[in-house]
Amino acid sequence: MKLVRYWSVRNARWLRWVYKALEACLVALHPVLDRLGYQRIDGTFAAVEKLVKGFLFDSQSCGQCSLGETGMACPMNCPKTLRNGPCGGVRSNGHCEVDPDMVCVWVTSWEGSRRIGNLETGIQVIQPPVDVRHKGTSAWLRAVRRKSGVSES
Ligand code: SF4
Incomplete structure (x- = not known):
């Protein structure tokens, strides 16, 4: 829902803090998760x-989450599923050229990044x-494996 998505961007600062805290907890739990088997628990996490992310961010479950770097706006x-900035068609009111009822994702991303304070290091x-092979899989577990130095099978 767009209203919730916009709310999440307005509250990007503390939402990102929660997100990073959750990530740190999961990384600390890596030995347990590893014993359980990442493949086995992926479906539950996904x-x-x-x-959660579908409600807050209209997440499309791509499995390679970049919310922390894109101002808590799901690209x-x-x-056009652009992941590195806007196309050339952003309307003068900041809305999307394809969907005029929607604020361009990259306008909201910039706003969220400004609120977080990571315009330089995030967006x-x-x-x-x-x-696309990762669609529908757990981005959280993928991030935990990456941060724990475990390569993907
Ligand atoms: S204007 Fe629309 S299609 Fe272009 S980058 Fe923004 S959201 Fe994507």
């Missing part, structure tokens, strides 16, 4: 993520192309 809501980080 379902929780879909519920997959861009009709300007180049995001890799989306790997």
